[in-house]
Amino acid sequence: MQGFASEFATATTLILTGDPELWSIVLLSMRVSVFAVLISAVIGMPIGAALAVARFPGRRATIVLMNALMGLPPVVVGLLVYLMLSRSGPLGVLELLYTPTAMIIAQVVLVTPIIAALTRQVVELLAEEYAEQLRSLGVSRLASVPVLLWDARLALVTALLAGFGRAIAEVGAVIIVGGNINHVTRVMTTTIALETSRGNLALALALGAILIGIAVAVNALVSALSLRAEQEGLRHA
Amino acid sequence: MRDFPTENGGALQVENIQIARNGTALLDVPSLRLDGPGPTLLLGPNGAGKSLLLRCLHGLITPDRGRVLQGGELLNQAHRARQAMVFQRPVLLRRSVAANLDFVLKRKGFPRATRKHQIAELLAEGGLSDKARQSARSLSGGEAQRLSILRALALSPDTLFLDEPTSALDPTATQTIEKMILRASSRGVRILMVTHDIGQARRLAADVVMMQGGHVVEHGAARRVLNAPESAAARRYLAGGLVT
Amino acid sequence: MIRNLIRAASVSLGLLALPANAEEPFIVVQSTTSTQNSGLFEHILPWFEAETGIDVRVVAVGTGQAIKNAVNGDGDVLLVHSKADEDRFVAEGWGVERFDVMYNDFVLVGPRTDPAGVKGGDDITGALTAIFDAEAPFASRGDDSGTHKAEIRFWADAGIDPTDASGTWYRETGSGMGATLNVAGGMGAYALTDRATWLTFGNRGDLEILVEGDPRLFNQYGVILVNSERHPGVRAAAGQRFIDWLIGPDGQSAIETYTLDGEQLFFPNAE
Numbered sequence A: 001m002q003g004f005a006s007e008f009a010t011a012t013t014l015i016l017t018g019d020p021e022l023w024s025i026v027l028l029s030m031r032v033s034v035f036a037v038l039i040s041a042v043i044g045m046p047i048g049a050a051l052a053v054a055r056f057p058g059r060r061a062t063i064v065l066m067n068a069l070m071g072l073p074p075v076v077v078g079l080l081v082y083l084m085l086s087r088s089g090p091l092g093v094l095e096l097l098y099t100p101t102a103m104i105i106a107q108v109v110l111v112t113p114i115i116a117a118l119t120r121q122v123v124e125l126l127a128e129e130y131a132e133q134l135r136s137l138g139v140s141r142l143a144s145v146p147v148l149l150w151d152a153r154l155a156l157v158t159a160l161l162a163g164f165g166r167a168i169a170e171v172g173a174v175i176i177v178g179g180n181i182n183h184v185t186r187v188m189t190t191t192i193a194l195e196t197s198r199g200n201l202a203l204a205l206a207l208g209a210i211l212i213g214i215a216v217a218v219n220a221l222v223s224a225l226s227l228r229a230e231q232e233g234l235r236h237a
Numbered sequence B: 001m002r003d004f005p006t007e008n009g010g011a012l013q014v015e016n017i018q019i020a021r022n023g024t025a026l027l028d029v030p031s032l033r034l035d036g037p038g039p040t041l042l043l044g045p046n047g048a049g050k051s052l053l054l055r056c057l058h059g060l061i062t063p064d065r066g067r068v069l070q071g072g073e074l075l076n077q078a079h080r081a082r083q084a085m086v087f088q089r090p091v092l093l094r095r096s097v098a099a100n101l102d103f104v105l106k107r108k109g110f111p112r113a114t115r116k117h118q119i120a121e122l123l124a125e126g127g128l129s130d131k132a133r134q135s136a137r138s139l140s141g142g143e144a145q146r147l148s149i150l151r152a153l154a155l156s157p158d159t160l161f162l163d164e165p166t167s168a169l170d171p172t173a174t175q176t177i178e179k180m181i182l183r184a185s186s187r188g189v190r191i192l193m194v195t196h197d198i199g200q201a202r203r204l205a206a207d208v209v210m211m212q213g214g215h216v217v218e219h220g221a222a223r224r225v226l227n228a229p230e231s232a233a234a235r236r237y238l239a240g241g242l243v244t
Numbered sequence C: 001m002i003r004n005l006i007r008a009a010s011v012s013l014g015l016l017a018l019p020a021n022a023e024e025p026f027i028v029v030q031s032t033t034s035t036q037n038s039g040l041f042e043h044i045l046p047w048f049e050a051e052t053g054i055d056v057r058v059v060a061v062g063t064g065q066a067i068k069n070a071v072n073g074d075g076d077v078l079l080v081h082s083k084a085d086e087d088r089f090v091a092e093g094w095g096v097e098r099f100d101v102m103y104n105d106f107v108l109v110g111p112r113t114d115p116a117g118v119k120g121g122d123d124i125t126g127a128l129t130a131i132f133d134a135e136a137p138f139a140s141r142g143d144d145s146g147t148h149k150a151e152i153r154f155w156a157d158a159g160i161d162p163t164d165a166s167g168t169w170y171r172e173t174g175s176g177m178g179a180t181l182n183v184a185g186g187m188g189a190y191a192l193t194d195r196a197t198w199l200t201f202g203n204r205g206d207l208e209i210l211v212e213g214d215p216r217l218f219n220q221y222g223v224i225l226v227n228s229e230r231h232p233g234v235r236a237a238a239g240q241r242f243i244d245w246l247i248g249p250d251g252q253s254a255i256e257t258y259t260l261d262g263e264q265l266f267f268p269n270a271e
Helices: A002-016 A020-053 A059-069 A074-085 A100-136 A141-151 A153-169 A172-178 A188-197 A201-231 B050-058 B077-081 B097-107 B112-125 B141-154 B171-186 B198-204 B222-227 B232-238 C002-016 C033-037 C040-052 C063-071 C083-091 C124-134 C146-157 C177-187 C195-200 C236-247 C249-256
Strands: B012-021 B024-034 B040-043 B065-070 B083-086 B159-163 B190-195 B207-212 B215-221 C026-032 C055-061 C077-080 C095-111 C138-140 C170-172 C190-194 C207-211 C218-226
Touching: A002 A201, A020 A059, A020 A100, A020 A141, A020 A153, A020 A188, A020 A201, A059 A100, A074 A100, A074 A172, A100 A141, A100 A153, A100 A172, A100 B083, A141 A153, A153 A188, A153 A201, A172 A188, A188 A201, A188 C033, A188 C177, B012 B050, B024 B050, B024 B207, B024 B215, B040 B050, B040 B198, B050 B083, B050 B159, B050 B190, B050 B207, B077 B083, B083 B141, B097 B112, B097 B141, B112 B141, B141 B159, B141 B171, B159 B171, B171 B190, B171 B198, B190 B198, B198 B222, B207 B222, B207 B232, B215 B222, B215 B232, C026 C033, C026 C063, C026 C236, C033 C040, C033 C055, C033 C177, C033 C195, C040 C055, C040 C236, C040 C249, C055 C063, C063 C077, C063 C083, C063 C146, C077 C083, C077 C236, C083 C095, C083 C218, C095 C124, C095 C177, C095 C195, C095 C236, C095 C249, C124 C146, C124 C207, C138 C177, C146 C190, C177 C190, C177 C195, C177 C207, C190 C195, C218 C236, C236 C249
Parallel strands: B040 B190, B040 B207, B083 B159, B159 B190, C026 C055, C026 C077, C138 C170, C138 C190
Antiparallel strands: B012 B024, B012 B065, B207 B215, C077 C218, C095 C190, C095 C207, C095 C218
């Protein structure tokens, strides 16, 4: 185990000294996952909020389906996106396979249901509270969606973080559609998978430590920001 | 107080409205016409149907049967746009005090420049000028209810419905709210307010609608109903009996 | 506050959105984990990229999957190690022509305790028979890769169908070479691996080479240009340039110079 300890120390040094190769991987991970979460938010939040306020036949079933989609197996998503983007697939002409864009698409598929389902829960609670007041003000169900989303913003940050956590930690989908190509689509998780398969367990573990560190840092930053926003009484709202 | 309420959109009337749940009649009012110039208070014990009636008049609830009219016309969106309602527990948006007012002014289509001025005026009216930028959720109970009344007034309504707005407040806060209501009334806003507090009815009401068990048991000038009730139910309630 | 947040968000987005070397010409090579895990590509590709300015993007999967991906047109060049499948790929019109590139060999690794007693031998079928008789744990790739296909061939040569014992002493991992070696190390199992992956593998633990040197353990790699008549999107010119380089003197000597701890991992043998 001594070899392991020294290898872990080497890996940690690599990380702390800001090895450019490593940091380009970290940056790509962040770039892909942040974009994926933003796009998922733009799609998922209105869907979740609309589902919270709308009343239509099949609504219950839609909610059950959406909640189930939160647990989509990444490998299956990877495979579906691969089949779409492959040169033999319907979107093959776009030449997106094995690019960061393909990884973003796969993560959007994974993250959108999470954000939509959590948004639905948060907004539904708020909608119950606001329902009579908004109707009294003549705000229609549809028009209440942006109002509810804005007023639920602090709770929705948690939904974003849950989505980000899923995206940044996911490997099954991005390795299929990204191909784990060095300097192009190699991200934290695929690097960890690669180093594990090379038997470099200490390096893999050290990379895992960074991944956890990033997740903690992002969560801390966002929670600090939203706490400040709350304390400042939303002065610019 | 104004003698001739000419701008309040005409009398509010109900015709044969009924609401029943599981075979029990919750509201059953064959006929009621509300056109008094001063505040009308709906008085009665819990479960008398006061809040249901108020919601029917505001169009929040559609009765199982019967119709609600304003100025002789079926209650419509144009009427509703000139109505406002204050709830027992104020529902404030999770925004600043000023933003709560800005929300309705913006919906009314006022330009930004005049909104700012209107907000300042409203806040002064409610004694909340120093709290404009504070989160509305951090207000005390009395302040929160004042803000929700200001927000209702920001709609420049001809009719203001209030559903037990002071039931959770202490006497000082209650007094402030009552003053705001009387000021609004004196400016020509028709006040329709639910209370179970006989003292409040004596302080505010020009007319009183006594309700019990989903029925209107008495309707008339406050002085007469409160001092010389004709119905047994009204007499029992006013005698301080816990009528159910 | 909100305005600050938006400003911060847009600044960080701007940083994140910087495009990655967008205009550079590139090709996608579908290849196997052994070539990637061994570090061969990292060694030879910089020469090619410096000479031609063509970026080579390697997708490393098992041979079976690499071929399927190439059939789907998701690659310009195929570099794998399962000759029969490669010939079929060309015969069915998916590839233009197959060229030998290099070879190395397979080795049988296993726990130092060697419960089947195969250590030191150079007869792969004999060793497998001994493992079968001892019912000693054996970790198979089970993933349709080149190494897996070779393993299946050796079992067949020994007249044994190990899949009858699947789940008992015969364990199919369904994973890459490295992952399978991790499993073998973890449960003291035998495994067949290519020598390059073995030499670069960092988690050998109790495993060591037990059988090597059987001529049947020869492991040939071939390269094929994906047919642009089947998939018009194939970057045929750049792909052909890579193949020409790889089987030409420059590529062959680049392969030859790749060593690890003084040991050569791949032996060029293009004609």
